[in-house]
Amino acid sequence: MSTLAALGGDPVRTEPYPPWPDFDDRDVEAVTAVIRSGRWGGFPYPGPQTQAFLDAFLEMQGGNYAVAMVNGTVTMEVACRAAGIGWGDEVIVPACTFQATAAAPMAAGAIPVIADIDPDTLCIDPKAVEAAITERTRAIIPVHVGAQMADMDAIMAIAEAHDLIVIEDCAHAHGAKWRGQGAGTIGHFGSFSLQSSKILTTGEGGVLICRTKELADRAASVVDCGRPHGAMTEPFTIGTNYRMTEIQAALGQVALERFPAQAKARETMGDYMDEALSDVPGVRVLPRDERHTTRSFYRYVFAIDPAEFGAQREAVAYALIQEGVPTELGYPPMHMYDLFQPALTHLPVARAFPERFRFDELSLPGAERLCRYESIWFDETVFRAGPQGVDDAVTALRKVQENAGELQAAFDQWVADGMEDLDL
Numbered sequence: 001m002s003t004l005a006a007l008g009g010d011p012v013r014t015e016p017y018p019p020w021p022d023f024d025d026r027d028v029e030a031v032t033a034v035i036r037s038g039r040w041g042g043f044p045y046p047g048p049q050t051q052a053f054l055d056a057f058l059e060m061q062g063g064n065y066a067v068a069m070v071n072g073t074v075t076m077e078v079a080c081r082a083a084g085i086g087w088g089d090e091v092i093v094p095a096c097t098f099q100a101t102a103a104a105p106m107a108a109g110a111i112p113v114i115a116d117i118d119p120d121t122l123c124i125d126p127k128a129v130e131a132a133i134t135e136r137t138r139a140i141i142p143v144h145v146g147a148q149m150a151d152m153d154a155i156m157a158i159a160e161a162h163d164l165i166v167i168e169d170c171a172h173a174h175g176a177k178w179r180g181q182g183a184g185t186i187g188h189f190g191s192f193s194l195q196s197s198k199i200l201t202t203g204e205g206g207v208l209i210c211r212t213k214e215l216a217d218r219a220a221s222v223v224d225c226g227r228p229h230g231a232m233t234e235p236f237t238i239g240t241n242y243r244m245t246e247i248q249a250a251l252g253q254v255a256l257e258r259f260p261a262q263a264k265a266r267e268t269m270g271d272y273m274d275e276a277l278s279d280v281p282g283v284r285v286l287p288r289d290e291r292h293t294t295r296s297f298y299r300y301v302f303a304i305d306p307a308e309f310g311a312q313r314e315a316v317a318y319a320l321i322q323e324g325v326p327t328e329l330g331y332p333p334m335h336m337y338d339l340f341q342p343a344l345t346h347l348p349v350a351r352a353f354p355e356r357f358r359f360d361e362l363s364l365p366g367a368e369r370l371c372r373y374e375s376i377w378f379d380e381t382v383f384r385a386g387p388q389g390v391d392d393a394v395t396a397l398r399k400v401q402e403n404a405g406e407l408q409a410a411f412d413q414w415v416a417d418g419m420e421d422l423d424l
């Protein structure tokens with residue numbers, strides 16, 4: 001049995017995985033051309049680069065209308081505002097997501113209601129959505145997280161029955177499809193982050209796909225300081241400047257040229273990973289829903305049974321990183337974030353309704369189990385390194401499993417010694 005790199009042995013992989021973001025001379029030329037044009041910013045909205053980027057984005061993802069913005073958080077705030085969701089309204093969000101999914105409706109004045117996840121997908125559980133609906137509920141934000149998609153059939157049925165807006169958070173799902181239909185085009189809105197680690201990036205940026213022209217015009221008005229758009233003759237609302245710049249949009253067009261080949265490589269290697277992980281003791285491959293027809297992902301998530309595997313996930317993730325495999329623990333259960341406790345949340349809505357921010361009293365067993373004890377996340381780069389990239393990750397995981405007892409004992413000691421540079 002070879003010694004774990006975490007315990008002084010040789011790592012499985014010494015060659016770095018491919019860097020991100022990917023770039024070449026096309027990016028440099030595209031940015032240079034915008035700089036030479038003298039039209040750098042996003043005003044007047046949309047500029048020629050922004051329009052060309054949005055057209056190409058819709059071509060890739062599907063949908064008819066889209067608005068470009070500064071990131072994939074304000075996209076969701078703007079969706080709420082464009083749909084007239086605001087003060088005191090409730091928006092149902094999943095317990096396994098980045099804080100932005102809850103912070104965005106709060107920025108619009110709404111109250112996030114955190115619902116549990118399906119332990120097979122990590123995405124919002126439709127039964128939990130149904131149970132969370134009150135007379136104040138206005139919207140649901142399903143998040144397509146970690147190589148999975150939320151059950152959009154069930155969510156749209158609930159939304160239709162209760163007359164709710166659906167905002168798909170697609171920060172992890174550029175290119176993904178459900179029954180052949182692009183993520184973000186099934187609900188009323190699809191929110192995409194283009195932040196630098198995301199699989200389609202403009203450095204920072206966001207795209208909001210809108211189901212109707214009217215919603216898109218309202219969203220454009222919100223991001224363009226309230227200026228009227230489309231058929232409007234007056235500002236839709238008090239807006240702000242959330243416009244994407246022309247430089248970002250130029251980068252986005254080049255990124256879209258590369259995207260199909262990158263997404264295909266990840267998808268093929270994701271299937272290969274499913275297969276390769278399936279007989280590692282203590283590992284559970286999350287099942288594929290056959291309605292999720294194109295899998296495109298930012299992080300690949302699998303689960304361990306810590307007792308059967310022989311070590312806790314913190315120790316496993318640490319050991320995998322030492323073996324040269326980019327690994328993360330993913331999101332903690334969101335109802336446990338300090339951030340959303342009213343005393344620490346400086347947004348007016350949390351102060352105004354402290355009784356509706358008692359997230360500390362929630363019990364969400366799916367998220368508490370998966371997001372605290374079972375899930376482990378591989379970085380997308382593992383899937384852009386060909387079969388060898390996946391083989392190395394799986395060899396590393398097997399090696400960790402074979403040495404799990406020794407690893408856990410050492411890890412417990414490091415934690416007891418207060419070692420803080422575990423970088424998890």
Ligand SMILES: Cc1ncc(COP(=O)(O)O)c(C=O)c1O
Binds near residue numbers: 072172206
């Ligand atoms: C699930 C999810 N939603 C929203 C966001 C917010 O995107 P941004 O960083 O572009 O604001 C992110 C990532 O950053 C995310 O992972």
